Amino acid sequence: MGLAGFSSVLVALRGPTNQWIAIDLFRIKGMLGASFAVTFISLFPILLAFFAIDEETKWQMSLIMTAIVLLSASLFVYFSYKKLPLIDKNVVSPKAVWTILLIMFTFAVIALIAAFSYINIASGVFFLGLLLVLGIAVFLVVRFIFVRPKPKD
Helix, strand or coil: CCCHHHHHHHHHCCCCCCHHHHHHHHHHHHHHHHHHHHHHHHHHHHHHCCCCCHHHHHHHHHHHHHHHHHHHCCCCCHHHHHCCCCCHHHHCHHHHHHHHHHHHHHHHHHHHHHHHCCCCHHHHHHHHHHHHHHHHHHHHHHHHHCCCCCCCC
């Protein structure tokens, strides 16, 4: 929750929205999306605790929700990156984008496998997923702060 608030403060301090370029919008959407996604995912098992659901089913449902969020985020990043103008694509490392996409997609598949596995590892995989999304959010916040496009001459 703190990272989402910090991300929002960074966005507010960045300046008026009419001065943002496409790469700023791409980074802001990714940063805020990851921050709020990790908050939502972490609260999902708590929400399920209010219903009469057994422990194993709760973790399975949480993993399924994690996989849905990660797959949705993967699609969002892919299509947002494709829409960037070529000049802004030079600021964002394609290797970083494809690495994040691959990691999110791979973990979504792992989460689905763990959700329907006979081995009781769902809660551990769920918390690894939280750490993964939190790590991506922190990475995006750091890049938002320190990596800027070169000023035009």
